[in-house]
Amino acid sequence: MDPEDWSEVRRLGHELLDDLIDQLSNVGERPAWTPVPPQVKARLEQPAARLPADFSDVLGELKRDILPYATGNIHPRWFGWVHGTGTVEGALAELVAGFMNCNVGGRDHAAVYVERQVIGWLADLFGFPADSSGLLVSGTSMATILALAVARESVAPGEMRRKGNSAAPGQLVTYASDGAHVSVRKALELLGLGGDSLRRVPADPVSGLDPRALEERIERDREAGLHPFCVVGTAGSVTTGAIDDLAALADICSRHGLWFHVDAAFGGALALSTRLAPRLAGIESADSLAFDLHKWLHVPYDAGCVLVRDPDLHRATFSADRDYLSRFERGTGAGDPWFTDFGPELSRGFRALKVWVTLRTHGLDRLAEMVEKNCEQAAWLARRIADSESFHLAAPTSLNVVCFQAEVPGGASIDSDEFNREILMRLQERGIAVPSSAEIDGRLCIRVAITNHRTRREDLEMLLDAIEEIRREIVDGTLA
Ligand SMILES: Cc1ncc(COP(=O)(O)O)c(C=O)c1O
Known part of the structure; x- marks a missing residue:
């Protein structure tokens, strides 16, 4: 499948890169969003081609039908939802990752060490222990699923994984603010705990969840024979940017023996600033943390991260002992632990490179x-x-x-x-x-x-x- 004429693909590649850099360097001069015209939508509904096409023609279609109709978040007047802007260096790193075509599920190669380094930097940023574990994922929604899976495993280690939720001593209940993101509920649904097992505690648009109301709710649920097991703090609610009192939540979790997870999807970026970081006080005590690099850290989509304080429990939640995943002291099969031990995916791309390049640059x-x-x-x-x-x-x-x-x-x-x-x-x-x-x-x-x-x-x-x-x-x- 390699080109017969590498010089032609080289020429097209250079031209494409020039076009892309031109477009990005003057993005503010174009509309912040351009709706996809009906004829373009129609072309994008065509069935797969059976015959090959000239790459130059394919690039022409790409430039005509796809490039002009981006989301818009690279534009200076994009203020919607919570979207990061990206960087040219991060985009170039994506290109490099595409060329290298690494699979970072495991094995012994540079990409694994890059992801480990990035996870170490991020753990340090949030005051997590140096040996805490982590994984780059598609975004905070996915990071939340993985974090809550580890939280669930903590209820009855080994048993939960084998027997499912029936191994829990009672109905597991999770608490989060009224303003918590829907990804928390979705995670509980996917973990088979049911969306109704989420208790939404009243919250203020600035100071977030009311810790007293939280504690009352936990006590009431315990008295009713339920099994409170997790509190999800929000560091930056999606509607108003409210930040829960994370130190108070950490204290409640410690006194009641609950897992403390924090959704810091975009608010986690405050940790970068010595002036703003105190607003996250308590985040360093979390058992797990989900946040995005593609939001306020401007790494191109997609890049989120889950960090877990207890690496053994994290590994125990996901690792699988199979002959075809055997580890060796030498050769490509070295490099234990592998990232697949910390999440459900075996094949994983080289997300870490664009994070590494963005943070380094x-x-x-x-x-x-x-x-x-x-x-x-x-x-x-x-x-x-x-x-x-x-x-x-x-x-x-x-x-x-x-x-x-x-x-x-x-x-x-x-x-x-x-x-x-x-x-x-x-x-x-x-x-x-x-x-x-x-x-x-x-x-x-x-x-x-x-x-x-x-x-x-x-x-x-x-x-x-x-x-x-x-x-x-x-x-x-x-x-x-
Ligand atoms: C507070 C909060 N949590 C979770 C998410 C979900 O993050 P992602 O879109 O990366 O899955 C968002 C998205 O905006 C968010 O603002």
């Missing part, structure tokens, strides 16, 4: 500056909104998330949710900027989450000006 301090800058930008935006008669802050801003409504001007008879939804759609469809939405106190709001190293103050000013303009436009249209 930019260094923790520069990444920290970006996190601090985004928090300052969010605070500035929140102040502008609070000072304006056109807007209304839907929740306090304590991190990088600003939730607000555009006020419906007097005289216009439009429902506020409908009004704000229309503003959001016009912003996105015109490619001006991409905030997303949230529901707070039963009302739809525009949600700006800034995890974007390309965003400048001017981008936020442009966003506010555009909303103001669309606001007038909708009202004029309605009153016309």
Whole structure:
């Protein structure tokens, strides 16, 4: 399958790389999002070709049908959901990983040592012990499944794995804040514990879960004959950026003998900054931690991580003793333990390279500056909104998330949710900027989450000006 003419593929490769670097270097000059046209969607529904095609033609299709219609998160005015921006160096690392085509499930080769090094750096960042174990995964959703699998195993080591949930001494119950991400519930569903085994504890939009309410709930469940086994702390809730009092949760878990897991999907990035890290106090006591590198650490998608304090329990949850997975002292089969011992996958890509390259190139301090800058930008935006008669802050801003409504001007008879939804759609469809939405106190709001190293103050000013303009436009249209 190798090309007959390597010089032609070399030429095409260089040209492609030039195009990609050109596109990325002026990304802010293009729309923040471009909808995929119907004819492109139709072409992307064609069946698989039976015959080979010229690579240059395939690249032409790629440049025509795929490249222009990206998610948009590489754009300076992408503020939707929680998406990282990526870096050119990380993208080049992906290219290298593609060329090397490593399988990092196991065996003895450089990629394994790179992932170990990266896991060590991350464990150190969060104050985890040097011998804690970890694994790079697709994202926090997957990391949460693996962490809660280890937590479940801790209930009756060995037995849980063999017999399933029936080996537990009672119905296992997990606790998390009202604002916890849905991935926690999904993990419990997948582990056969049932989504209803998750107790949602009331939370504040800034300080997160109420520790007193948590403890009461645990005691009540125990008295009812249930088996509380895990508390999931949230470091950066998806809707408002709330951070639970992790030290208080660690203390409750220690007193009640519960597993303490933390979802630090994006808030974990605060650990980079000496100024912001104290807000995560207590994270170092967690039994397990799930977080993303593809969010606020700007590693290109996808890259998440699970860290586990007890490497033996982690390994015992996933390792499998089979002849075809035998380890040796020498040769390719050396290098024990293998990453497949710490998760369900045997074949795994070289995710670690883009993490390694991003962290090596930019260094923790520069990444920290970006996190601090985004928090300052969010605070500035929140102040502008609070000072304006056109807007209304839907929740306090304590991190990088600003939730607000555009006020419906007097005289216009439009429902506020409908009004704000229309503003959001016009912003996105015109490619001006991409905030997303949230529901707070039963009302739809525009949600700006800034995890974007390309965003400048001017981008936020442009966003506010555009909303103001669309606001007038909708009202004029309605009153016309
Ligand atoms: C707080 C929180 N937890 C979990 C997730 C899920 O992470 P991922 O999309 O990487 O699976 C997100 C995603 O935004 C999140 O914000």
